[in-house]
Amino acid sequence: MLCLRCGQCCIHLDIFIVNPSSILADGSINPEDQQAMIFKPAGERCPHLAFKPGGSSPLAVCAIHHLHCYRGTPCEQFEQLGPEDAICVMSRYLRDLDEG
Ligand code: SF4
């Protein structure tokens, strides 16, 4: 899936994310830490989501994308059905939710 970096899924989906307070200095999490993954409910902006200026609209940035703790998370494994090079179909749908 080609991500358009709209950030909509990081706001509008129920998902388990890395607990910001569980991230160690080296970017990993302690495997024994029972609180390392927390539930982020739909409609609540992920605390790791930021935006940076882009062309016509700001680009979503995941602050932990490059860290070891991100590996294997539901976010990393997130995909859609269909060809690998298909544009994300959720982006438009989730934007439309915003606009009601
Ligand atoms: S909704 Fe789709 S395009 Fe937007 S950030 Fe999520 S995966 Fe990327």
Ligand code: SF4
């Ligand atoms: S951890 Fe990153 S990819 Fe996952 S919801 Fe938060 S900002 Fe989005």
